[in-house]
Amino acid sequence: GDAAGQALPVESRPFTSYGSALHIALPQAPRAGQLLTLLIDYEAGEGPGVCWLSPEQTAGKQKPYMYTQGQAVLNRSFFPCFDTPSAKFTYSATVKVPEGFTAVMSAMSWEKQKDNTFVFKMSQPIPSYLIALVVGDIVSADVGPRSRVWAEPCLIEAAKKEYDGVIEEFLVVGEKLFGPYVWGRYDILFMPPSFPFGGMENPCLTFVTPCLLAGDRSLVDVIIHEISHSWFGNLVTNATWGEFWLNEGFTMYAQRRISTEVYGLPYTCLEAATGRALLRQHMDATGEDHPLNKLRVVIEPGFFLFLGVNPDDTYNETPYEKGYCFVSYLAHLVGNQSKFDAFLQAYVNRFKFQSITADDTLEFFLEYFPELKEKGVDSIPGFEFDRWLNTPGWPPYLPDLSPGQQLMKPADELAELWAADGLNMEAIEAVDITGWRTYQLVYFLDQVLQKSPLPEGNVKRLSKMYPKISKAQNAELRLRWCQIVLKNNLEAEFSKVKDFLHSQGKQKYTLPLYRAMWGGSETTRALAMETFSATAPQLHVNVQNYVKKILGLGGAE
Secondary structure (H helix, E strand, O other): OOOOOOOOEEEEEEEEOOEEEEEEOOOOOOOOOOOOOOOOOOOOOOOOOOOOOOOOHHOOOOOOHHHEOOOOHHHHOOOOOOOOOOOEEEEEEEEEEOOOOOEEEEEEEEEEEEEEEEEOOOOEEEHHHOOEEEOOOOEEEEEEEEEEEOOOHHHHHOOOOHHOHHHHHHHHHHHHHHHHOOOOOOOEOOOOOOOOOOOOOOEEEEEEEEHHOOOOOOOHHHHHHHHHHEOOOOOOOEEHHHHHHHHHHHHHHHHHHHHHHHHHHHHHHHHEEEEEEEHHHHHHHHOOOOOOHOOOOOOOOOHHHHOOOOOOOOOOHHHHHHHHHHHHHHHHHHHHHHHHHHHHHHHHHHHHEEOOOHHHHHHHHOOOOOOOOHHHHHHHHOOOHHHHOOOOOOOOOOOOHHHHHHHHHHHHHHEEEEEEOOHHHHHHHOOOOOOOHHHHHHHHHHHHHOOOOOOOOOHHHHHOOOOHHOOOOOOHHHHHHHHHHHOOOOOOHHOOOOOOOOHOOOOOHHHHHHHHHHOOOHHHHHHHHHHHHHHHHHHHHHEEEEEEEHHEEEEEE
């Protein structure tokens, strides 16, 4: 606020292909601990971190919308910053927007002033990638004592109905396991359908895909992952993107701990089995010894591409699922769940508001359990901590998921029955799937898809028998049902594929369906072209380019 400052010479120097460095010359060398106030006048908005949506890319289709996406190194195109997770800071912002629009940010306090100006304050230190802004035609509704949902007016009722009361339940379990929730509020913002990701854990305000509005609360557990980041990632943060598993591996472990408390062990093991299958697919596709398939990735400038600089670049399961296996291995070494839970709470307390390396984590683990340190658990042949971090490949240790068998076995058996040449309807009708939760149905459909194409007429029969599946509003079920329809060339239900692709633009759902259509018959190829030309304007530009590449329309690499 002191305009009497002095102008300083600045220059912009090349840094990497995804950003330049701003060099500022100070009049004299500052002392350690001295407070400097620097005023930088800048203009932004063209870069990859700021997304401008036209009205047709929103749910309401009436007004434009903008949002920012900082992870991993995109916020440098939104404001000048130390754009590394190793630096943490508080922030405040004053945002003026046109009449009829509302601004929200990842901040602890939010205040509307006159002239449609909003003032935000984040009083806890966070890394640059967690600062986020949205401006759009959005409204909110309370769903708990410290939670509200934000969405476009046409989605707010659905959002309130789906999330009323559930967020608080997850937060309370999280606090019991990992210690106090320090961010004040936990709000959820349902993004427009073109948002290409599942969720982004911006503090106080998680961004999520509207695909989570299944209408029957069947996907609320996805939010547990983002809630778990409140401790792992947002509070204790990886100091470099090369050790991203410190954010995601611990978050997967925390998510599954909360899920076990809320939904029980069998269901959580079933969900973890679908995660392991994704890791298997990823490692089969890249080759196990690919350098990305280790937990400590050496980052050269430009190597960031693999760590989420462009959402359309290699999305990688390793830090999530192999990271989860390593944290599970540490728990296995301890051999007692409540002791390991206590360790996690001590870990969060020790490193809160800091950015740390894997060495910090593992040193603290051995310090906390001196009896394990004495036994030399960090160098057990085949399971050395160094091997976990620095050797690519399949995890040396896999947690036991056998409690999930009681849910998998009936799903496996039912899939077998449907894949048979002559359908044994008596045996099929004896299986009641009305009580199956989402991941059990997903697991069943994955088995059916693996066995497809099924004998003539079977899929048509299956569709008629289980409207709960073939007419589902749940995106995870819709994706798999559409894949089954395409793989079995069931033309009568091609319209469902078209409807699903018209309804959302999430990368994880959109690309597999275009790949399936393009790999199918003349009819499915025509369906792909027709659907894409109708929906392209509502897709995120990265997703558009990806689909173009699949359809041979010369999209970006």
